[in-house]
Amino acid sequence: MDLLRSIGITEIVFQLMLVNAILGLSIYLTLYTGMFSLANAGFMAIGAYVGVVLTQNYDLPLWAALIGGMAAAGIVAVPIGLPVLRLRDIYLAIATIGFGEVVRILILNFDALASSISGENVQLTRGALGITGIPKITETWQLLLFLVVTVYILVRLHHSRFGRAMAAVRQDEQVAATMGINVVYVKNAIFILSAVLAASAGVLKAHLTRTISPGDYGFDQVVNILAFAVLGGTSTWLGPIIGGFMLTAMPEILREFKQYRGIVNGVILLLVIVYLPGGIVNVNAWKRLWRRVRRQPSIETS
Amino acid sequence: MNITQQIVNAIWLGGVYSLFALGYALVFSVLGVLNLAHSAVFMWGAFIGLVAVTQLNISVWAAIPVAMLVAGGIGIVLDVVAFAPLRRRNAPRISQLISSIGAAILLVNIAQLIFGTQPQRFPLGSIPSDPLEGLPIRITPIQIVILVVAVVLMAMLQYLVVRTRAGQAMRAVAFNQRVASLLGINSGNVFRITFFLAGALAGAAGVLFGLAYNTITPFMGDSVALKGLTVIVLGGLGNIQGAVVGGFVVAALEVFSIAIGGSNYREAFVFTLLFLILLFRPQGLVGQAAETRA
Amino acid sequence: MLELHKVSRLFGGLQALDQVDMRISERRIVGLIGPNGAGKTTLINNISGLDHPTSGTIRLEGNEIHNLPPHRISGLGIARTYQNIRLFGEMTVLENLLISQHGRGRASVLDSLVFTPHFRAEERRLRDTAMQLLERFHLAGMAHQLAGNLPYGDQRRLEMARALATGPKLLLLDEPTAGMNPIETEQLGQQILRLRDEQLTVLVIEHDMSLIHQVCDEVYVLNFGQIIAHGTPEAIKHNPLVIEAYLGREEENELAVGERKG
Numbered sequence: 001m002d003l004l005r006s007i008g009i010t011e012i013v014f015q016l017m018l019v020n021a022i023l024g025l026s027i028y029l030t031l032y033t034g035m036f037s038l039a040n041a042g043f044m045a046i047g048a049y050v051g052v053v054l055t056q057n058y059d060l061p062l063w064a065a066l067i068g069g070m071a072a073a074g075i076v077a078v079p080i081g082l083p084v085l086r087l088r089d090i091y092l093a094i095a096t097i098g099f100g101e102v103v104r105i106l107i108l109n110f111d112a113l114a115s116s117i118s119g120e121n122v123q124l125t126r127g128a129l130g131i132t133g134i135p136k137i138t139e140t141w142q143l144l145l146f147l148v149v150t151v152y153i154l155v156r157l158h159h160s161r162f163g164r165a166m167a168a169v170r171q172d173e174q175v176a177a178t179m180g181i182n183v184v185y186v187k188n189a190i191f192i193l194s195a196v197l198a199a200s201a202g203v204l205k206a207h208l209t210r211t212i213s214p215g216d217y218g219f220d221q222v223v224n225i226l227a228f229a230v231l232g233g234t235s236t237w238l239g240p241i242i243g244g245f246m247l248t249a250m251p252e253i254l255r256e257f258k259q260y261r262g263i264v265n266g267v268i269l270l271l272v273i274v275y276l277p278g279g280i281v282n283v284n285a286w287k288r289l290w291r292r293v294r295r296q297p298s299i300e301t302s
Numbered sequence: 303m304n305i306t307q308q309i310v311n312a313i314w315l316g317g318v319y320s321l322f323a324l325g326y327a328l329v330f331s332v333l334g335v336l337n338l339a340h341s342a343v344f345m346w347g348a349f350i351g352l353v354a355v356t357q358l359n360i361s362v363w364a365a366i367p368v369a370m371l372v373a374g375g376i377g378i379v380l381d382v383v384a385f386a387p388l389r390r391r392n393a394p395r396i397s398q399l400i401s402s403i404g405a406a407i408l409l410v411n412i413a414q415l416i417f418g419t420q421p422q423r424f425p426l427g428s429i430p431s432d433p434l435e436g437l438p439i440r441i442t443p444i445q446i447v448i449l450v451v452a453v454v455l456m457a458m459l460q461y462l463v464v465r466t467r468a469g470q471a472m473r474a475v476a477f478n479q480r481v482a483s484l485l486g487i488n489s490g491n492v493f494r495i496t497f498f499l500a501g502a503l504a505g506a507a508g509v510l511f512g513l514a515y516n517t518i519t520p521f522m523g524d525s526v527a528l529k530g531l532t533v534i535v536l537g538g539l540g541n542i543q544g545a546v547v548g549g550f551v552v553a554a555l556e557v558f559s560i561a562i563g564g565s566n567y568r569e570a571f572v573f574t575l576l577f578l579i580l581l582f583r584p585q586g587l588v589g590q591a592a593e594t595r596a
Numbered sequence: 597m598l599e600l601h602k603v604s605r606l607f608g609g610l611q612a613l614d615q616v617d618m619r620i621s622e623r624r625i626v627g628l629i630g631p632n633g634a635g636k637t638t639l640i641n642n643i644s645g646l647d648h649p650t651s652g653t654i655r656l657e658g659n660e661i662h663n664l665p666p667h668r669i670s671g672l673g674i675a676r677t678y679q680n681i682r683l684f685g686e687m688t689v690l691e692n693l694l695i696s697q698h699g700r701g702r703a704s705v706l707d708s709l710v711f712t713p714h715f716r717a718e719e720r721r722l723r724d725t726a727m728q729l730l731e732r733f734h735l736a737g738m739a740h741q742l743a744g745n746l747p748y749g750d751q752r753r754l755e756m757a758r759a760l761a762t763g764p765k766l767l768l769l770d771e772p773t774a775g776m777n778p779i780e781t782e783q784l785g786q787q788i789l790r791l792r793d794e795q796l797t798v799l800v801i802e803h804d805m806s807l808i809h810q811v812c813d814e815v816y817v818l819n820f821g822q823i824i825a826h827g828t829p830e831a832i833k834h835n836p837l838v839i840e841a842y843l844g845r846e847e848e849n850e851l852a853v854g855e856r857k858g
Contacts, residue, residue, distance in 0.1 A: 036396050083581045089396050090336050090539070091584050094531055098576040101528060105570040153709065160708035160715075161701045168695045171684045177666035178644050178676055180699030180762055184665075219528065223403055230400055262411030269404030273397050274387045 008252035011140065012208065017248040018143040019205045024228035024240030025150060026197035031234045033190045034170030035085065036093045038222045040198040042100035043073040045217035047199025048206040049107055052131055053124060055207065062137050066203045073199030074192050081191040085184070100222060108214040130213025138207040146204070147241075150197065154237045166190060198225075227265060231272050233279015242281050307439045308561050312554040314445040317452030318514065320549025322507040322526055323533035324459060324542065325377075325500030331540035332476045332496045333389075335398040339380055340504055341523030341530065342409035347373040347505025348512035348522060349417055355424055362428045362513065366451065369509045370502040377501020378494050380405055386493070406523075413520040421517040429513060448510045455506055456546060459499065463542065468495055476540075525569070529556075532576040538586025548587070597622045597797055598643070598674075598766055603652035603662070605638055605821075612638045613649070614821040620766070625788060625798045627808045627829065630818035631841055636801045637679060639818065640768050643799075644676045645669040656766070671699045675764035677755040679771045679801070685744025689735055689754060692743050693726035696761040700725075726761060733757045733787070749780050756787070767791065769800040773807055785810040805833075817841065 004014070023040065030037045047069035054065040084095050106113075107125050114122035125131070157163045165186050168176040177183050206212045224247070232243025247268075251261045275292075278284060322344055329337045347369045354365040384405040388398050430443045463469035474482040475492045483489055511526070512518045533552050537544025552572060559571040579586070600618040604611065612635045620626050630636055641647040643654060645666035654662040661669055675696075684692050701722060707715035730736040733753045738746060743754060752772060759767055769788070773781040781804055788811045791798055802808050808815060808829050815832045817825040819841040825832055832838055 036399075087580060087584060089394070090399065091580055093336070093396070093399060094535060095577060095580040097528065097531065098573045098580070101573040102570060102577065105567075105573065109567065109570070156708045157705055160705050161698055161703060162705050162708075164691065164695045165698055167687060167691075168684055168698075171686055172682055174646055174666070175678070175682045175684070176695070178646065178670055179696040179758070180667050180670035181695070182665075182667045219524070223407065226400065226403070260411070260415075262407055262414070266404045266406070266408030266411060269407065270384060270401055273393075273401045273404065274384075277391075277393060277397065 008255060009249055010252075013249065013252050015138070015140055015143055015208055016205070017245045018140070018147055019201050019208065020224075020228055020244035020248045021147055021241040022143075022150060022197060022201040022204070022244075023225045024232060024244035025154065025237060026194045026201065027225050027229045028234050028237060028240040029154075029190050029194040029197065031229055032170060033166045033187060034173070035187060035191065036089050037084075037096045037191065037194070038093055038226065039077075039080070039096040039099050039191075040194065040225050041217045041219070041221035042096075042103035043077065043195040043198040044202035044205075044221065045103055045107060045214070046073045046076055047202030048212050048217070049125060049131075049202075050199075051203030052134055052206050052212060055137070056131070056134065057124070062142070062203075062207060065207075066200055069199045069203040070196045073195040073202075077192040077195035078188070081188045085187045085191055097219065097222070100217070100219065104214045104217055107217075125214075128214060130211060130216075132211045134206055134210045134212070136208060136210055138204045143204060146200065151237060151241075158237075162186070162189075224265075227269055229279075231268055231279060233276075233282040235278055235282050239279045239281035243279065246280075304439065308557050309554075310439055310441060310445075312550065312557040314449045314514070315557060316550030316553035317449045318507055318511050318549075319526075319529060319533055319553050320546045321452045321455060321503055321510070323530045323537070323545040323549050324456065325503040325507075326530050327534045327537065327540055327542050327545035328459075328496055328500045328503070330534065331542060332472050333385070333398075333493060334540070335385065335395045336402070336539075337380070337385075337500070338399060338402040338527065339384065339406035339409060340402075340500065341527030342406040342413075343373050343376050343380070343501045344504040344508040344511070344526060345413060345518075345520060345523040346376055346409060347501075347508030348518045349413060349422075349508075350505065351509035351512060352422060352424060352518055355428060362424070362509075366506055366509050369505040371505075373505025373508070374498040374502035376409070377497040377499075377504070380501070381493055381497040385497075386490075389493075406527075410520050410523070417520060419520060421519045423516045423518065424513060444513050448514055451506065451510060455503065459503070459542075462499070468492075472496060529572060532572050532579075535576055535579055535584075536587055541586060544586050551587075597657050598799075599653075599655040600643075601653045601655070603639075603642060603649045603654060605635075605642060605647065606650045611821050613642065615652070616818070616821070616823055618816060618823065620797060620799060622797055623792055623795060624813045625792055625800065625811050627812035627815035628799060628801045628818060629803070629805075629808065629815060629832075634818040634841075635821040636818055637770060638821075640676060640770050640799075640801065643669075644674060644768060667699070670762055670764075673763070673765035674768065675759040675762040675766070676768035677759050677770055677772060679774060681748075681751045681755055683743040683751055683754060683758070685742065687743060688740050689730065689743050689746070690723070690726055690739040692754060692758050693729055693761045694722055696758045697722045697725060697763070700763050729757045729761055749776055752776060753784070753787075756784075760791075764796065766797045766799065769798060769802075771801050771803065773802065773804050778806070781807055782810070805829075 023044065027040050050072040051065035051069035054060045054068045055062065080099055084092065084099070087095055108128055110125040111122050111127055114124065165176065165181045168179065168181055169183055169186050173183050227247055228243035229240040230243070231247060232239030232241065234240065247265070251258050257264060272279060275289060326337065326340050329335065350372045351365040351369040354360055354368045355362060384401040385398055388401060429447055433440045433442050463472060471482070471487045471492050472495065474485060474487055475489050479489055511522065529552060533548040534545050536551055537548035555571055555575060556568045559568045598620040600616055603613055603616040605613040616639065628636055628639065638647065642649050642662065645664055645668070649662050653660055656672055656674065661672060684695060701718055703715040703718045727736060727739065730739055733756065735750060735754055735757065738750065743751070746754060756769065756772060773784055776784065785807050788798060788800065800811070812829050814827065815829050816823055817832060817838050824837045824841060825835045827835070
């Protein structure tokens with residue numbers, strides 16, 4: 001632990017690494033199933049706000065807030081997923097970006113809206129400033145436990161009928177359907193699961209960072225989450241976890257680079273997608289890269 | 303509320319949105335990819351215009367073409383760095399979307415390092431900002447300039463795409479890249495021209511936007527980026543005329559929602575619209591059915 | 597068992613299928629031939645639920661199926677292969693066959709989570725079925741290779757094995773021998789004949805007339821979306837309408853291909 005601290009990995013950094021690994025897994029689920037959804041930040045926001053309201057206004061314990069936040073996101077994901085998941089790649093991306101923005105703006109204006117409807121002075125989300133003074137009640141062991149359980153569920157999912165169906169839907173939806181797979185069901189179930197996972201990270205993170213505001217869940221946040229998955233790769237569940245760890249820890253370890261953090265993020269995203277399309281946790285991609293480096297100029301075979 | 307006034311506001315704002323969204327639409331129509339770094343080029347255009355006016359001491363009129371040229375150059379660099387390598391590998395278009403996000407982050411952060419995060423302004427009197435007198439509605443010279451420049455640039459683009467050889471080549475590549483290369487068209491050049499034009503349009507829009515709101519920051523592209531998405535979705539992705547129409551529709555929606563519900567909800571209206579269009583008319587309001595669904 | 601009644605499919609202004617009537621009885625091997633662009637694949641798409649008729653009815657054992665989604669139709673016992681091989685190329689040969697048994701499994705994700713005996717027994721069963729099919733199509737040695745890396749002929753056979761793994765009553769084969777040499781074609785013909793002995797019904801689209809003669813009990817001929825002939829392979833061979841469709845209008849046929857695929 002001292003060693004970690006000496007290179008900049010303090011407890012809070014480690015905790016955020018775990019939270020970001022969970023976020024990486026949430027987008028991994030949809031990407032693995034072939035859906036380019038960018039709704040994660042929106043669901044994270046729903047989880048965070050519902051969770052914080054439950055601990056702050058109703059004095060519930062963290063686990064209850066966690067369940068509440070996850071349930072809320074799951075419930076919202078149903079009516080969103082059914083129509084939106086009929087869209088493909090870029091169209092799906094844009095629609096889910098739109099969803100995220102609507103969530104953010106609704107939270108931003110929630111108090112004003114609720115006040116004008118109810119006629120009372122509602123103070124729940126507290127507008128652009130957000131909610132502050134949230135107690136720091138998320139603990140490292142809870143995060144570790146949550147991550148381990150999530151990974152276990154994912155691994156078992158992959159080894160089930162349903163997990164095989166996910167991979168089939170990614171590769172060829174039509175063929176998957178004629179092989180007896182209910183594609184609409186698979187896609188929606190995964191979308192909901194991904195939303196629930198993002199919401200859990202939202203609840204846990206809110207009780208670490210102690211403040212939340214609508215600005216924390218904008219397009220930037222989606223891009224961060226996407227970067228975890230792209231850097232790590234989405235061929236296995238390990239990829240987004242490693243991606244989340246690295247992108248959270250790196251700016252702390254390379255403190256001299258901290259002010260260039262954004263630039264490093266951008267460069268990583270560009271380099272990985274161009275030169276390591278399967279992410280860093282992908283043996284094939286490394287082999288391909290190695291071949292390219294070794295005999296340049298190379299002839300691309302596809 | 304004064305309806306005429308709102309319409310006037312919607313028109314000049316629509317000009318900027320259309321100009322911005324044209325570049326998005328152009329790239330999408332020719333390459334079939336979404337360039338999310340477009341808004342970063344827009345922001346750079348504004349800064350270059352600003353630098354040209356403050357450091358080189360040239361007029362705003364001269365600064366616009368300068369910003370367009372440099373922003374066009376950035377567009378080409380963007381193609382070379384973020385798109386061409388993926389195109390060569392035949393990567394899915396989602397990969398190109400991701401690489402464009404990477405490029406956008408890079409461009410915004412470089413701007414932050416160079417220009418800082420404090421809002422900056424064009425020097426006072428770059429363009430007279432007092433409202434024109436003797437009119438029943440409030441119109442400033444800046445608004446007129448913006449609209450005129452926007453319309454002139456749109457007309458030039460239309461001419462270029464429809465009448466010139468380069469435009470023909472662009473349309474051929476947009477229609478079918480393989481057939482175009484059989485006809486002897488160098489698609490690599492066409493892509494570079496497309497990115498140059500898109501960048502130049504974004505640059506012009508950036509300067510105009512900077513003049514209109516008189517605040518230039520590295521983050522000024524953020525809100526426009528998402529609005530621009532709405533605009534091109536509304537017009538039908540990759541539909542150039544549609545983008546112009548969409549720009550004015552989104553501007554009108556925004557202006558009238560401010561007038562009705564206050565500025566807090568204007569974006570909620572815009573993104574709800576985006577959402578609904580994608581669900582019910584993914585080919586856009588003016589487009590024809592395209593392959594967007596399973 | 598399968599009955600098509602006045603099935604039509606319009607694409608914009610193009611009549612891809614025009615009042616197609618067809619009747620396929622149990623344990624028959626029925627051929628479907630016709631020039632390129634005649635609408636053969638469209639017909640199979642409509643039967644398998646990837647596409648739906650503009651008008652008309654399709655019945656399987658008396659139940660209307662033409663409005664059902666593909667996975668339901670698969671569940672009712674119709675499986676198909678694809679003309680342009682569409683294997684799950686990023687998965688192993690074995691996994692391809694496990695996926696296609698999706699509808700035959702009952703174990704839930706929960707079963708997988710806690711390794712219930714039910715889950716383990718079912719996984720074993722699916723694996724056994726898959727391995728048997730691989731043996732039968734001489735693919736067992738490649739079970740753990742990526743499907744996308746197999747040689748062409750093996751991919752064709754894997755397509756068929758994968759369709760069979762869904763446990764169908766009716767198998768739709770879309771040009772199963774395309775690109776095969778005469779020896780491979782003959783062998784595949786033997787495989788198809790064996791299916792009939794196992795109580796399966798088969799509808800096969802083919803260009804190779806030797807295969808049609810080898811396996812088919814009866815043949816339908818489709819041209820410009822219409823059934824122009826129906827009979828035994830021998831009778832079809834001498835039908836003047838069929839000869840005209842194939843030989844007399846070659847150039848027009850070429851044109852039709854361009855139109856329909858574009």
